[in-house]
Amino acid sequence: xxxxxxxxxxxxxxxxxxxxxxxxxxxxxxxxxxxxxxxxxxxxxxxxxxxxxxxxxxxxxxxxxxxxxxxxxxxxxxxxxxxxxxxxxxxxxxxxxxxxxxxxxxxxxxxxxxxxxxxxxxxxxxxxxxxxxxxxxxxxxxxxxxxxxxxxxxxxxxxxxxxxxxxxxxxxxxxxxxxx
Numbered sequence: 001x002x003x004x005x006x007x008x009x010x011x012x013x014x015x016x017x018x019x020x021x022x023x024x025x026x027x028x029x030x031x032x033x034x035x036x037x038x039x040x041x042x043x044x045x046x047x048x049x050x051x052x053x054x055x056x057x058x059x060x061x062x063x064x065x066x067x068x069x070x071x072x073x074x075x076x077x078x079x080x081x082x083x084x085x086x087x088x089x090x091x092x093x094x095x096x097x098x099x100x101x102x103x104x105x106x107x108x109x110x111x112x113x114x115x116x117x118x119x120x121x122x123x124x125x126x127x128x129x130x131x132x133x134x135x136x137x138x139x140x141x142x143x144x145x146x147x148x149x150x151x152x153x154x155x156x157x158x159x160x161x162x163x164x165x166x167x168x169x170x171x172x173x174x175x176x177x178x179x180x
Contacts, residue, residue: 023073042166050100087131091124
């Protein structure tokens with residue numbers, strides 16, 4: 001696998017998109033903010049594919065881990081990753097890895113790529129929710145149903161819209177950007 005300059009540029013652009021989308025956040029009565037991060041993850045995978053997209057997401061997470069304020073609320077550092085919502089951030093990488101693992105099976109079929117993103121989002125939600133229960137539950141006992149009601153259910157319709165928008169946008173952008 002050879003990494004071209006063009007690949008690095010596109011990966012860097014997707015890292016920037018992830019950062020900007022994480023800064024676009026609204027906190028409405030929950031610990032987990034509404035952000036555009038999943039939109040950026042969807043775009044990253046649809047435009048770059050599995051290995052480049054996963055690499056871009058990993059760079060984004062590493063930037064936050066070393067303390068750069070790239071996460072929602074301009075947070076960064078291991079404290080943000082190890083906090084109650086850190087599992088969702090790490091879940092973005094799981095989404096990318098799942099997409100990468102089954103990308104060849106998609107064989108360029110766009111609807112299969114979208115299904116992979118939905119499955120990746122479910123994996124992200126699952127991992128993030130288990131993480132949330134473990135971390136948040138240390139000081140505030142919470143049931144699985146309570147965590148799902150707080151961290152997943154309110155976000156499902158919004159993430160469906162974000163996936164639809166990413167699908168439309170990326171389907172038009174990919175030929176223009178000449179991504180393969």
